[in-house]
Amino acid sequence: MLVSDFDFHLPEDLIAQQPPAERGASRMLVMDRATGSVRGSTFADLPSQLRAGDLLVLNDSRVIPARLYALRTLRREKEQPTGRIEVMLTEAAGDNRWHALVRPGRKVAIGEILVFPNAAGEIELKAEVLERGEFGDRLLQFEPVDDFYAALERIGHIPLPPYIHRDDAVADRERYQTVYSQERGSVAAPTAGLHFTPQILDALKASGVEIARVTLHVGLGTFAPLRVDRVDEVHLHQERYTLSAAAADAVNRAVLEGRRIVAVGTTVVRTLEHCAREAAGAPLQPHSGTTEIFISPGYQFLLVQGLLTNFHLPQSSLLMLVSAFAGRERVLAAYKHAVENRYRFFSYGDCMFIA
Template sequence: MTRGSLLGDGTLVADYDFYLPEELIAQQPPPERGMSRMLVLNRDSETNGEPLVSDRSFADLPSLLNPSDLLILNDSRVIPARLFARRATSRGKQSATGLIEVLLTAPTAEGNWTALVRPGKKVRTGDHLVFPDIADEIVLEAEVIGAGEFGERTIRFASIQDFYAILDQIGHMPLPPYIRRNDSTADRERYQTVFAQQRGSVAAPTAGLHFTPPILDAIAARGVEIAKLTLHVGLGTFAPLRVNRLDQIHLHRERYTLPEATATALNRARSEGRRVVAVGTTAVRTLEHCALKAETSTSGQFAPHSGETEIFISPGFQFRAVGAMLTNFHLPQSSLLMLVSAFAGRERVLAAYAHAVREHYRFFSYGDCMFIR
């Protein structure tokens, strides 16, 4: 990986670089869910006398939460969104040409999806695609109806009774490209949180992967209130930043839902001065987007609703909802690293990442985590 420094004022994408040996990128989940290491980052270490970072285990998380905290989880469920297709012949059969990889990223209308297609240059608007099952029988058909940049396509699927059942049959779990192996049967369970309910993500909200039912029970037993929201992770997770400055960054829209029970819990926590702890950057982005909407509403309170967000959080952002967060370690020069830097300070975060490298923490989706308080 690349090597960066702490120089710069934080306005350039390159200011969020760091050195990461390839061997620290986790290729598999830990042997058992919940056994990850956890780096604790203290934002107020300069004033409270505590060290900037301390090395803990994820199992310690319940003891680090306050009984009055409100813990927010993202209950989005990952779909097996990576498909393999062939071009259809004029007779509706499969072409003998090579396989085309189709990674669904978000639904756009009834039967329509945006997708990343490889090899993109060979897939044009008007092409018809067929998707075979393991027996090489065609079970799904589609037409390419639009083309974007960098291999992005809009695909219209032929009407079918249960689209998601077909995805479960022929789809693969969309492991990120830095996991350099094919997905396995085990990934169907491990690349999914234990509280996943609302299907629609094409990447896991990875901070949630560490939780187990016993740890959730321990958190609840401590008196912590637990609530859920939904943000479906989309194309932005896979799309690299292709600009040089932070003020040039525009993220893709992602769909979210703030349920009534969660809006009520947030309003109650705010009125009582309680800390809101977000599990993952997806929860952070949703909460801060909804907090901005609340500011401009008549009531000034969180209200249940669904919508889309493209909020980009970088240093200088004023956090309105989140008081602490659990997050995994993020890629160099990524928008998620910028979000974490906005919350804890770029110099502190890069120093914590340097510590994590020295101590051989495991990085990215299947890696270890960091609790920022």
């Protein structure tokens, strides 16, 4: 199977550049995965699509202000900063180390010191370049500060995806987060969760739906183009996850009792399916780890039986995951229907419920 088998025509004007005026007001395409039939609805109707006893699993990762601007210093002993560059944090590497994409990065060498000033020109953060990789990737060692994430909040910008062609705004600090986000670490939002409001969550609980939370910190690899031609050559970046004791217990009980498990977003699918494969048929145990699981057509799902998801990029690993869940031809037909009916695509766009 080729990556190009997952291409589709998408008019540029259907890519949502702003969130809907009200959270939870998006359209929702409801798809029967067995037949491929689709019908239009709204996200506010989600409680009627779920059944009492369903287990709805959310990703509670919180997006950090990962887009920073730094000044270069060419040598450790040189104190006067030089040119301004963009630094996008992509993944924590422990001990004040972060992987980052640097732009323009061609001349940023190992051993350089990057300084990160605030609006007043005061240095908030300082980092040394330890390693240099492909496509602008660098490993940075930050000098310790009292509260690294507080510094990011002061000087960082929300890392809107590359297909949103505008600078981040103040409103994005709230709208590019789920209302249940808690664990800091993502550099991209788990976007299927952006539709939820506290009221809709309350309505789901009142209707007998059980809700559990896992954590998977989304990396920029979710937007990275696939640089191979064949699907079996795709390799994803690792992402960190945590399966809490409460989540493991909720999933185990749902499996034992034959209740449906519904994932909110592809990040939850990847977390649950990775954990199920690691457990090899045994009950899930609480733990943390990393996953690079790639799900494409032919994959046999072990836990997930329902999926709420946004509309994804052509030729993307996320579209392949959805196609594995509901069938490539059916999913592409549903996407064609969505284009013809002018659904809004990608992070700030509309959603699909597949069951």
